[in-house]
Amino acid sequence: MRILLTGGCGFIGSAVIRHIIHSTNHTILNIDAMTYAASAATIESVATNERYRFSKTDITDSNALEHLFETFRPHAVMHLAAESHVDRSIDGPSIFIQTNMVGTYTLLEAARKYWLTLDKIDRDAFKFHHISTDEVFGALQPNDPPFTETTAYDPRSPYSASKAASDHLVRAWYHTYGLPTFVTNTTNNYGPWHFPEKLIPLVTINAIEEKELPVYGTGENVRDWLFVEDHAEALVKAIEHGKAGETYAIGARQPRTNLDVVTTICTILDELAPTPNGPRTNLIRFVTDRPGHDFRYEIDPTHAEHALSWKAKHNFTAGIRRTLEWYLQNRTWWEAIRANRYTGHRLRTTKP
Structure with missing residues (x-):
């Protein structure tokens, strides 16, 4: 397939691109506006591959998108581009509305116009895959069952509200216009190339440098953690086998409290990079909780596991x-970001 993928220089998008180039025969056009969280280094290992192409394009630019559809002529779209940091959405929601809602609308319309020009065989085979989050479902209490594909929407932050709106747009374009769209919702991802403002890379880097490790509230908030390479594999299986109108909830069955996550990082780092200054758990500091901090997210991935023949490894x-191990071996990447591109100190404890 020729796949037009948005947000491919971000954390999850770049993992998808690396997986596609290394493990399939598909061709990728990566569309990315190269905002603060994007990094060309994430796709450097595949950038010269003949099946990879790149366009620095904002998904709110309808003329640019229409040109790219006409020239690349994709068989499928994988839409990952989004503003995704909850704390940033609280401080400045406007860009989240613009990118996540207006950008998704613009992409849908460009895809629909292109799709209508296809012959029947290509039109029937076309797919629009929208990658979303479990935060659209709101928060779970300790004894609630995990989220599924049929869980009612109940977003609590400007970020999750903007993603919920984009999900609804994608489904509306399927029901109203027949555009063959489907949605995947995922839980927290982690792994190499994760931008340093998010919980796991922030704690990891601070622990490497033996700085304080900030944890919101009491650290009892629960998240289901999915390794990014496992998610990338699931997303590629979805674009290959997913069906129009469907939803696939992708999770790892790996729930942990935020405090458990931080403690695990400290314990393993003490082994990998010992320090004479005592266990890194001594660096943990509890800080004031953020507004509207959802207590628990967890996904039941049963349907996705069966439908896509996939399971987190x-x-x-x-x-x-x-x-x-990756962050210890790639200090140059995150040190440059911390020094030159990112000066915030907020802590992210939800979705990538």
Whole structure:
């Protein structure tokens, strides 16, 4: 397939591109506006591959998108481009509305116009895959069952509200216009190339440098953690086998409290990079909780596992170990970001 993919220089998008180039025969056009969280280094290993192409394009630019559809002529779209940091959405929601809602609308319309020009065989085979989050479902209490594909929407932050709106747009374009769209919702991802403002890379880097490790509230908020390479594999299986009108909830069955996550990072780092200053758990500091902090997210991935013949391969401890080893070996990347591109100090404890 020729796949037009948005947001391919971000954390999850770049993992999808690397998986496609290394493990399939598909061709990729990566569309990315190269905002603060994008990094060309994430796709450097595949950038010269003959099946990879790149366009620096904003998904709100309808003329540019229409030109790219006409020239690349994709068989499928994988839409990952989004503003995704909850704390940033609280401080400045406007860009989240613009990118996540207006951008998704613009992409849908460009895809629909292109799709209508196709012959019947290509039109029937076309797919529009929208990648979303479990935060659109709101929050779970301790004894609630995990989210499924039929869980009612109940977003709590400007970020999750904007993603919920984009999900609804994608489904509306299927029901109203017949555009063959489907949605995947995922839980927290982690792994190499994760931008340093998010919980796991922030704690990892601070722990490497033996700085304080900030944890919101009491650290009891629960998240289901999915290794990014496992998610990338699931997304590629979805674009290959997913059906129009469907929803696939993708999770790892690996719930942990935020405090458990931080403690695990400290324990493994103490082994990988010992320090004479005592266990890194001594660096943990509890900080004031953020507004509207959802207590628990967890996904039941049963339907996706069966429909896509997929299951997460990494358990949390093994995935964290691989992640920590990567950050220890790639200091140049994150040191440059911390020094030159990112000066915030907020802590992210939800979705990538």
